[in-house]
Amino acid sequence: MVGIALFSLLCLRLSALKSKSGLYILMGACLISTFAMGSRTEVLERVDMKGEVDFEYVVRSDAKKLPPRVIGSHFTMSSCSFRAESKWLNGKALRVPLRVISRSCDQSYGLIEGGRGRVIESKERRVALTLVVDDVTGRSHSWLWRELAMKREEFRSLFLAQGESGSLVPGMVIGDTSLQESEFANRMRMAGLSHLTAVSGTNFSIIAGFILALSSRAFRRRQFPVAITLAALTIYVLLVRPSPSVLRAGVMALIVLIAGLKGERRIGIAALGSAVAALLLIDPFLSQDIGFLLSVLATAGIITLSPRISLWLRSRFGAPTLVADLLAIPLSATFFTMPVIIAISSQFSFAQVPVNVLASPVVPWVTILGFLSVATLSISKQLASLFAVLAEFGARPIVFLADLATYFPLIDLPGGWLGAISAIVAIFTGFISYRALSKKVLLLFLALAFVGTATFALRSDDWMLFQCDVGQGDALLIRTGSRSAIVIDVGPDSKSIDKCLRQAKINEIPLLVITHAHADHYGGVEGLVRGRKVRQWWIAENIDGFSATLLEKVERVLGSEPRIVAKGERYNVADLSIEVLWPARGEAGVFSANPGDGSTLNNRSLVLMIEKAGALIFAGGDIEPPVQEIIARDHDLSRVAIYKVSHHGSKFRSASFDGELNPKLALISVGASNTFGHPASETLEALSPALIHRTDQDGPARVRWWPLVVK
DSSP, X not given: OHHHHHHHHHHHHHHHOSSSHHHHHHHHHHHHHHHHHHHHHHHHHTOOOOEEEEEEEEEOSOOEEOOOOEETTEEOOOOEEEEEEXXXXXXXXXXXXXXXXXXXXXXXXXXXXXXXXXXXXXXXXXXXXXXEEEEEEEEXXXXXXXXXXXXXXXXXXXXXXXXXXXXXXXXXXHOOOTTSOHHHHHHHHHTTOGGGSSOOHHHHHHHHHHHHHHHHHHOSSTHHHHHHHHHHHHHHHHHHOOOHHHHHHHHHHHHHHHHHHHTOHHHHHHHHHHHHHHHHHHOGGGGGOHHHHHHHHHHHHHHHTHHHHHHHHHHHHOOOHHHHHHHHHHHHHHHHHHHHHHHHHSEEETTHHHHHHHHTTHHHHHHHHHHHHHHTTTTOHHHHHHHHHHHHHHHHHHHHHHHHHTTSOEEEOOOHHHHHHHHHHHHHHHHHHHHHSOHHHHHHHHHHHHHHHHHHHHOOOOOSEEEOOOSSSOOEEEESSSSBEEEEOOOSOHHHHHHHHHHTTOOEESOEEOOXXXXXXXXXXXXXXXXXXXXXXXXXOOGGGTTHHHHHHHHHHHOSOOEEOOTTOEXXXXXXXXXXXXXXXXXXXXXXXXXXXXXXXXXXXXXXXXXXXXXXXXXXXTOOHHHHHHHHHHSOOTXXXXXXXXXXXOSOOOHHHHHHOOOSEEEEOOOTTOTTOOSOHHHHHHHTTSEEEEHHHHOOEEEETTTTEEO
């Protein structure tokens, strides 16, 4: 992928130069950067440290919260991650890049910390070691970085009570995303607006253009405004933090500025090629950075395609120059980056282009007013607050568009090379058709293509049961309508369940069942409600307060109280008949605990027998042998056609329970390379001769009814 981008840039560079000397320089720089990356990797691999160490390092990025991980049945303690450069390790002067994991999250760029921690192996090629901090014994800050950190904190405090729109402004203006919730950031990503969650080359370009326009009014000679703009950008880079991504954004902004000042596309392309070579020489690892590739492609699109789109909008539709330019920038960047985005995500949303076009007019508003707020903090807190309020008001349409985009369908496309090539062919076909066909024929062609694509995207799959792949956790969908399904458990993280529901094209959930209070069954509930409504949800009786964390989180996310269901109760939901087999009300469920994690709560799982279209489905959470034996004794399991295997195929099972079951299909939801040994070989043998589908090897399962087919 990076090779394609470099090859494209080389071709662009060749078209921009009158001689081939510049092309040879660029090719040589790319080769040198590749060699430098290999050499740097060898140096990092020579750092051989393990176990406990004394350390002193300089922080090179702001701390970011790590998403909570599920270990066994519970979430880990919250922690933060940041990059640093070591000064001392175990009493030796050693300067190598580090990835630091710390329980505290108040680190900022330039902070010097010393203490004691543990070194663990890192798979990240950018760093030599991963350091887990156990104890910090000393801290110090230079005057410059301390003042800048205080300025950032003061600016961030202006938006503490402003909700999602307020959290966007510090991200867009100074790259501070600490106020943004993970669910909101993921919603922005799905809408194709993730580039607006943090400072980017576009924001730098807007600020550079704003400063240049102001200074040009005060000075007639061009050298002075350019010098002022460069000085202001330098200070701005320091405020935002001179991380690789920020430096990249600043450089790309300068390229766009140069192209605009000179008014020649050729000069802009030549400058872009030189900048790419220089950045790769400075940091060879950028050649493996998708963000770098997207930034380069977006800049190339703005330089080469944006003027043509702007001219087309003015000539064909009579659009004012300012409006045409504002629309042309996101459109040109989208066309150039779309193949890479499709290759990465294997999905395309109909909302991505229109929401970017609609959001583009307010981006300068938010960026400039936010910048003025920062600039006036030292002059007048009241004036800075006024600019902050206006900037937050401008960010509200962006949040609205992100919410609106969740209702648009996602098209599943092939990823990797095939997806990228398909997108490139589609874009080129569109341009060729535009030049070759008449306007009426082209509009007819586009209308037919849109209807065909929409029909493909909105078609109803014929699945009746959908086993999600949520890693080491559980999530099962049983269809109740063309766009609705009941959901049994939601897995450990919000992204996985949201992705599954999008794949299944579900936007309405008449019933959510949380079988028990283990994090790998309820942790992803925030992803469930992204553009979806949950009518009701069930849990078992909360005995001894074991489910307090579950209740608190799920009630907060869903905004409703659960229905407590118990053994012997029967319900009808849409076309489903549901019988609760376990636990009974007041049942303490005290059994001899199996070795391992959370055995007591496992045996308090809600156990359901669900009938759909004449087929019986058994779903029992993580029940273990004691409860399995009770259910085998009290109920006829011989008619079960589909068995959602309990506890991810654990070795803890009852022979009498296995003997009663004779399913046609056994579904095992399990994470790849998990540390629990799931599914156990003896469990797989006991399920024979049923068809076994396991998510770690087979991915998600779409089950179609009779004859039983798994896709």
